[in-house]
Amino acid sequence: MSDLGELSRTAGKPRSLAGDAWLDLRTRKVFWIAAVLVVVVLVMAIWPSLFTSADPRDCLLARKNAGPTGGAIFGFDFQGCDVYAKTVFGARDSILVAVSATLISGVIGLLVGLAAGYFGGWLDALLSRFIDVMLGIPFLLAAIVLAQRLSSDPQSNGVLAVTVTLGVLGWTTAARVMRSAVLTSKNQDYVAAARMLGAGPGRLMFRHILPNSISPFIVVLTVLLGINIAGEATLSYLGVGLKGDAVSWGIAIAEAGPFVRTAAGPLVWPSVFLAATVLAFIMLGDAVRDAFDPKLR
Amino acid sequence: MSDVVLETRGLVKHFGAVRAVDGVDLQLRRGETLGVVGESGCGKSTLAKLLVGLEKPTGGEIRVRGDDLSRLRGGGLRRARRNIQMVMQDPYTSLNSRMTVGDIIGEPYDIHRDAVPHTGRQRAVQELLDLVGLNPDHLNRYPHQFSGGQRQRIGIARALALRPEIIVCDEPVSALDVSIQAQVINLLEGLQRQLGLSYIFIAHDLSVVRHISDRVAVMYLGKIVETGNHMAIYDQPTHPYTQALLSAVPVPDPRLRGRRDHIMLTGDVPSPASPPSGCRFRTRCWKAQPGCAEHEPTLEIRERSPHPSACHYAEVRDVMRRF
Incomplete structure (x- = not known):
């Protein structure tokens, strides 16, 4: 494997920043642990039936708080539902909400950061102060108020409300990182060269500045993904997140909380999955950022 | 033209x-x-x-x-x-x-x-x-x-x-x-x-x-102080700044070292935020006279300078014949 890498390097193959980052990443244990965890969780979210044949909504009060049997390796909760199946199926909504919210934050953060960094002047001052104000608002308070307003419809399961809440509140760091990366790359010689040729703002921004300032931004988004998984669980636990027939780690933790003294399993297992997933995304983001940072090389 | x-x-x-x-x-x-x-x-x-x-x-x-x-x-x-x-x-x-x-x-x-x-x-x-x-x-x-x-x-x-x-x-x-x-x-x-x-x-x-x-223009503090075809500037510089600049060029032939007249300029380049009055080079110039602080020399052909030079006392000085 490494011989092949050496060979392609000496043969004059393209050695891009991403290529160098990959050479660096594949020697790191943290990256591999995080990557394996992330892949497992993603597969779990997309095809939960690969992991269990049980139905998380198939609950029998007769099995209330029963211990592990056969397929139900984590036992049953106070309603007699299969804890393992609930945990596996819970990955889907948790990941769906987190990924969608991260995408919303990403789009807002990208546009705000790019506009503030590129145009500068009063627009930058306005957007930067607005970000400062956003950062000053207590996240949990704002999220509870916003999520409750958005999910006033009792029929909805709250997925949209939580997604929008997390997405709208979470873009500030990404925008700041984007802005500073744009500030650095917009003064580069190749941007001046393109400007000299007569390139307009659109070409300068999207062809020259954006491709050269996107990597720190993407890293921030992977960390944000982890934060959003935790955020969804928090809101669901507080009762303003997912509800109804939705199955998620946050709901499972909230439901199991009052019964922790009689049965700890239903609380512990979703918590373990949640913590491992959040940690995996944050570790992945960290490792990728280190690999892409030329100053650390 | x-x-x-x-x-x-x-x-x-x-x-x-x-x-x-x-x-x-x-x-x-x-x-x-x-x-x-x-x-x-x-x-x-x-x-x-x-x-x-x-x-x-x-x-x-x-x-x-x-x-x-x-x-x-x-x-x-x-x-x-x-x-x-x-x-x-x-x-x-x-x-x-x-x-x-x-x-x-x-x-x-x-x-x-x-x-x-x-x-x-x-x-x-x-x-x-x-x-x-x-x-x-x-x-x-x-x-x-x-x-x-x-x-x-x-x-x-x-x-x-x-x-x-x-x-x-x-x-x-x-x-x-x-x-x-x-x-x-x-x-x-x-x-x-x-x-x-x-x-x-x-x-x-x-x-x-x-x-x-083909031609050379010598700049100092935002202005051109001497200009002419390259033979004129290199062989017959008339502005003191050009002469100092040329005398600082290293000579590859060791036998010629020490034979040239080195012109060592004193002081730093003045801040372009507050350039000296009159001639901008006068603060570092060995030829400077009191009048240099009052009258700014224009870039023009002078009595002793066959090509345009912005110095009241411009005259040819051979500083680097062998370069």
């Missing part, structure tokens, strides 16, 4: 209080190379940016073939700008590392759709690569796969893409190895003969400027 392709009159650029370029008049004729020399911070690079439109002048005119660029707008300005392009100093930062060489050199054609028909873009790019001595098949490679000299050739190809008449070279070889500098200089000279280009060649390396220039 009809063969003047570029002319500036009273060109001024102030950054707040800093007078980076403070009244520069120069003329560039077709097919000629005008060397601009001066130490760091004298305004050379700002002058280059003004000429290619990366900075807006505070005052004065830039005329390309008689059209004043500051009066032109929209399409007229874009057409005039096409005529004057720049080769940048650092070939490592002036190429976008995420674009292929073909896209970098072809970008002028994407911006100016009328320059080359869309179907002919790849061929045009390959011809340019060939013209600057690179393999035309390498258009899908990325900049980091090329050496510094090759990257500067890519920069030259990009500057040539729109078939400009004037190319501003801002220290085009100072970031390169000495062994590569000559190759790039020879390429620029060959292209000049082949395409009839006019160059403004900005550098602090006096021997490079001597080699390539």
Whole structure:
């Protein structure tokens, strides 16, 4: 494997920043642990039936708080539902909400950061102060108020409300990182060269500045993904997140909380999955950022 | 005079209080190379940016073939700008590392759709690569796969893409190895003969400027202090600053060392935010008289200076016959 890498390097193959980052990443244990965890969780979210044949909504009060049997390796909760199946199926909504919210934050953060960094002047001052104000608002308070307003419809399961809440509140760091990366790359010689040729703002921004300032931004988004998984669980636990027939780690933790003294399993297992997933995304983001940072090389 | 392709009159650029370029008049004729020399911070690079439109002048005119660029707008300005392009100093930062060489050199054609028909873009790019001595098949490679000299050739190809008449070279070889500098200089000279280009060649390396220039302008603190054809400037400098500058050039022949008269300047370059009154060089000049603080010398032919020199006491002094 490494011989092949050496060979392609000496043969004059393209050695891009991403290529160098990959050479660096594949020697790191943290990256591999995080990557394996992330892949497992993603597969779990997309095809939960690969992991269990049980139905998380198939609950029998007769099995209330029963211990592990056969397929139900984590036992049953106070309603007699299969804890393992609930945990596996819970990955889907948790990941769906987190990924969608991260995408919303990403789009807002990208546009705000790019506009503030590129145009500068009063627009930058306005957007930067607005970000400062956003950062000053207590996240949990704002999220509870916003999520409750958005999910006033009792029929909805709250997925949209939580997604929008997390997405709208979470873009500030990404925008700041984007802005500073744009500030650095917009003064580069190749941007001046393109400007000299007569390139307009659109070409300068999207062809020259954006491709050269996107990597720190993407890293921030992977960390944000982890934060959003935790955020969804928090809101669901507080009762303003997912509800109804939705199955998620946050709901499972909230439901199991009052019964922790009689049965700890239903609380512990979703918590373990949640913590491992959040940690995996944050570790992945960290490792990728280190690999892409030329100053650390 | 009809063969003047570029002319500036009273060109001024102030950054707040800093007078980076403070009244520069120069003329560039077709097919000629005008060397601009001066130490760091004298305004050379700002002058280059003004000429290619990366900075807006505070005052004065830039005329390309008689059209004043500051009066032109929209399409007229874009057409005039096409005529004057720049080769940048650092070939490592002036190429976008995420674009292929073909896209970098072809970008002028994407911006100016009328320059080359869309179907002919790849061929045009390959011809340019060939013209600057690179393999035309390498258009899908990325900049980091090329050496510094090759990257500067890519920069030259990009500057040539729109078939400009004037190319501003801002220290085009100072970031390169000495062994590569000559190759790039020879390429620029060959292209000049082949395409009839006019160059403004900005550098602090006096021997490079001597080699390539037909005429030389010496800058000090935002102004041109002496100008003339390169024989006149190098063999018969009349401005004390030019004489000091030339005497500092290292001599390769050890037998000649110590035989030349070295002129050691005292003091630092004054701040361009508050230049000295009268003659700007008087604070470091060994010829300075009280009158120099009051009367600013104009750049003109004088009794003892056969070419324009901005010194009241200009006279020929041979500082480097053997260089």
